[in-house]
Structures are given as structure tokens and as C-alpha cells.
Amino acid sequence: MHRSPVIIVILALFLGLVTAPFWANAISEKKPVLMPEHPAGHDKCVESEEFMRSSHMKLLHQWRDSAVREHNRDYVNAEGKHFKKSLVNTCMNCHTSKEKFCDRCHESVGVTMDCWNCHVAPEAAGKTGGN
Numbered sequence: 001m002h003r004s005p006v007i008i009v010i011l012a013l014f015l016g017l018v019t020a021p022f023w024a025n026a027i028s029e030k031k032p033v034l035m036p037e038h039p040a041g042h043d044k045c046v047e048s049e050e051f052m053r054s055s056h057m058k059l060l061h062q063w064r065d066s067a068v069r070e071h072n073r074d075y076v077n078a079e080g081k082h083f084k085k086s087l088v089n090t091c092m093n094c095h096t097s098k099e100k101f102c103d104r105c106h107e108s109v110g111v112t113m114d115c116w117n118c119h120v121a122p123e124a125a126g127k128t129g130g131n
Contacts, residue, residue: 072085
């Protein structure tokens with residue numbers, strides 16, 4: 001019977017440690033997800049907005065593999081429209097600001113991009129072409 005206070009303290013500490021991440025998340029300040037600026041003068045992307053939000057990296061990886069490994073640079077979207085498989089000449093032709101488009105969304109959700117390890121960001125490259 002004399003061990004009851006020790007057991008209660010140990011259980012309280014255990015429950016506190018186990019639930020600490022939940023409490024920390026509940027009281028932490030939530031950062032809003034910054035939505036990217038839509039490009040002026042363009043009302044549609046290569047696919048629907050919902051698709052691009054959820055699957056744009058899958059699409060870009062498919063484009064990379066298909067264009068580089070299979071030399072297939074033509075993309076036909078769900079509506080049957082043709083596009084050139086090119087980050088700089090297709091995507092960045094509309095989304096001209098890496099900071100206002102790519103960075104806003106990726107930074108707010110904590111995702112690191114590796115696109116610019118190979119590609120030149122549009123502000124640095126101008127509109128002279130690229131990959």
C-alpha cells in the first residue's frame with residue numbers, strides 16, 4: 001500500500017510524456033498555407049487545379065523520365081490538349097515567379113524542392129529557354 005503514491009506519480013509522468021506531442025500541437029500556433037499566385041492571363045493549367053495540387057510532382061517525375069529516357073516530349077492532358085514536357089518552357093512559361101508560385105506553397109507545408117538543382121530558376125534565366 002505504501003507504493004501507491006509512487007505508482008500514481010509514475011503513471012502521471014508516463015501519460016504526460018505520451019500525450020505531450022498532442023498537447024504541443026493543440027496549443028501551437030498554426031501557420032496558414034500560403035496559396036500560390038495564379039498566373040495572370042492564364043485560366044487553365046496542363047491538368048485540373050485539383051490534380052495539380054495533389055499530383056504535380058508525380059506528373060513532373062513522369063515527364064522527366066519520359067522525356068529524358070524515352071525522348072517523348074509530347075504530353076496530352078485529360079482534355080486531349082497537347083503540351084511540351086518541359087518544366088521551364090511549359091510550367092514556368094505561365095508560372096513565371098518561383099518565389100510567388102513554387103516557394104509560397106512549398107515553404108508553408110515544409111517541403112524542400114530539388115528542381116533547381118538541375119534547372120535554372122526563371123528569374124535568373126529570364127525567358128531565354130532552358131530545360
